[in-house]
Amino acid sequence: MAIIRWNPMREMFWDDFGKEFRKMMRGEMEKMGETGEFWAPPIDLSETPDAYTVRADLPGIRPEDVNVEVHDDTVTVSGERREERTSEKENVHIKEVSYGKFMRSVRLPVSVDPDKVKAKFEDGVLKVSLPKSEKVKPKKIEIEK
Numbered sequence: 001m002a003i004i005r006w007n008p009m010r011e012m013f014w015d016d017f018g019k020e021f022r023k024m025m026r027g028e029m030e031k032m033g034e035t036g037e038f039w040a041p042p043i044d045l046s047e048t049p050d051a052y053t054v055r056a057d058l059p060g061i062r063p064e065d066v067n068v069e070v071h072d073d074t075v076t077v078s079g080e081r082r083e084e085r086t087s088e089k090e091n092v093h094i095k096e097v098s099y100g101k102f103m104r105s106v107r108l109p110v111s112v113d114p115d116k117v118k119a120k121f122e123d124g125v126l127k128v129s130l131p132k133s134e135k136v137k138p139k140k141i142e143i144e145k
Helices: 008-014 016-034
Strands: 043-047 051-057 066-071 074-081 100-107 118-122 125-131
Touching: 043 100, 051 074, 066 125, 074 125
Parallel strands: none
Antiparallel strands: 043 051, 051 125, 066 074, 074 100, 118 125
């Protein structure tokens, strides 16, 4: 017989109390969305000599529900993931996906050219290309002989 470590948290979240607790927390999370609280999607930020690239994981979100804004040296991705309820009688056992409004802002170390910013949404991933402003790009200086 294998020895299994007892985890009181696991029992608490699967008994009747756990079901009621999850219902209460689900209600609190829905209220938070109504009062202006946001969740933040995971992002990656990378850099080349010419541009920055921001990638945001946004599975289950339609491109028309996403906004991208660039202001000075800050890029902001925002929008909303709408929850699809199939039935009020459905018992949800695990709820890890965030729903409601989301927002994520990233401050870049240098200015970007807002007229050249491009955004592409494919397979639930938003990719924003942010070309650096010409004045901040490194410039090679030729040495006279």
